[in-house]
Amino acid sequence: MCDQTFLVNVFGSCDKCFKQRPLRPVFKKSQQLNYCSQCAEIMASDGLHESETLAALRSEAESLKGKLEEERAKLHDVELRQVAERVEALGQFVMKTRRTLKGHGNKVLCMDWCRDKRRIVSSSQDGKVIVWDSFTTNKEHAVTMPCTWVMACAYAPSGCAIACGGLDNKCSVYPLTFDKNENMAAKKKSVAMHTNYLSACSFTNSDMQILTASGDGTCALWDVESGQLLQSFHGHGADVLCLDLAPSETGNTFVSGGCDKKAMVWDMRSGQCVQAFETHESDINSVRYYPSGDAFASGSDDATCRLYDLRADREVAIYSKESIIFGASSVDFSLSGRLLFAGYNDYTINVWDVLKGVRVSILFGHENRVSTLRVSPDGTAFCSGSWDHTLRVRSPAYFPAGDRRR
Amino acid sequence: MPALHIEDLPEKEKLKMEVEQLRKEVKLQRQQVSKCSEEIKNYIEERSGEDPLVKGIPEDKNPFKEKSSCIIS
Helix, strand or coil: CCCCCCCCCEEEECCCCCCEEEEEEEEECCEEEEEEHHHHHHHHHHHHHHHHHHHHHHHHHHHHHHHHHHHHHHCCCCCHHHHCCCCCCCCCCCEEEEEEECCCCCCEEEEEECCCCCEEEEEECCCEEEEEECCCCEEEEEEECCCCCCCEEEECCCCCEEEEECCCCEEEEEECCCCCCCCHHHHCEEEEECCCCEEEEEECCCCCEEEEEECCCEEEEEECCCCCEEEEEECCCCCEEEEEECCHHHCCEEEEEECCCCEEEEECCCCCEEEEECCCCCCEEEEEECCCCCEEEEEECCCCEEEEECCCCEEEEEECCCCCCCCEEEEEECCCCCEEEEEECCCCEEEEECCCCCEEEEECCCCCCEEEEEECCCCCCEEEEECCCCEEEEEECCCCCCCCCC | CCCCCHHHCCHHHHHHHHHHHHHHHHCCCCCCHHHHHHHHHHHHHHHHHHCHHHHCCCHHHCCCCCCCCCCCC
């Protein structure tokens, strides 16, 4: 086969000026256009202007970033932990592992609670998605995905379906059926299609819409029934790793975190980024709204967790210790927002006092990285999933004689 | 399918998007950290008394208490 390309003098209408001239092929954004030689020359000199424009844009971006820092700094009159100085300190903390869910054949990557505060869905590197009754530890449903690394899973608000996806670049919804004769996989509905892996997914307030985050750098909102793309969210400069929806009372926003070290808050209706924060020094693996919706926490590969206040438009607390050097993979708040639970790649879970910025407890038990962590909907327990193939449900040990913490 | 793949965008388009976004963000209305922190503190204090993971749960009320065998009395 002949692999030569040669210039053919085509005569026709120029794609730029539309005049009838001899044309030459010109490549713009990997698309071939046909320009006359005059327009081709203009394009070549535009290239020179291009680099001037680039420099101008870069310097404008830098000066705007500087202005943004200035504006934020003007309002930084105090630290959160200073405001919390008089708040009673939390004492000793004892959490007991109440249930260990075993059954996955490989790393657990994601989990979510059902609104019934009892059922849990989890997904694994082995391609399996399992629905558990955490009270009895029974497996109620199991489905095998056509791909490995199912990085995201979520329970539908109704409790009647689950969503999951990963290396298949899709988010699929499976209705949960109790009919023993029905094959769960048969009713599978493909909803979201990305051009790279699915890293996170969440139903909105109903079973009708799903929000997804992907390695392709975008987030997207989909209609479950039709699979139609309702809105897409562009702005991250690299893979998006996590997302969380604002509590319903706060309105239609969500926050996402990515490999570009940015956490971005989005307006779901317009698709616009409302605020962005870039204080982490590495990938942001997890983001979670604070219960009131006025703030959110993040966990990152830089071994810190941080709290960002949306009305102050800045980071207001950082949860770190010199001894913690491994990345935080997953974070969640207790019901009141007083505690921040964070799972780390050094196999531990650290519990932070959100107000005072200190660690109140360190929890051991997992035999590999903690990859996912969620507090139950009524705040009575929390579940962690790990690369050690298991999930653990923990809740406080209670000391009935006097105050358990003194 | 999402309309853009971020890597396909030329540098200039990415920068234009970034500059437009920064212009919007600079104009945001912000509040003092002291005021916001006060509100966070109050929110938590109002609720932490009822926060099971903070105050503990009596064993008999804990949905995850150890399963025990039935005792017929």
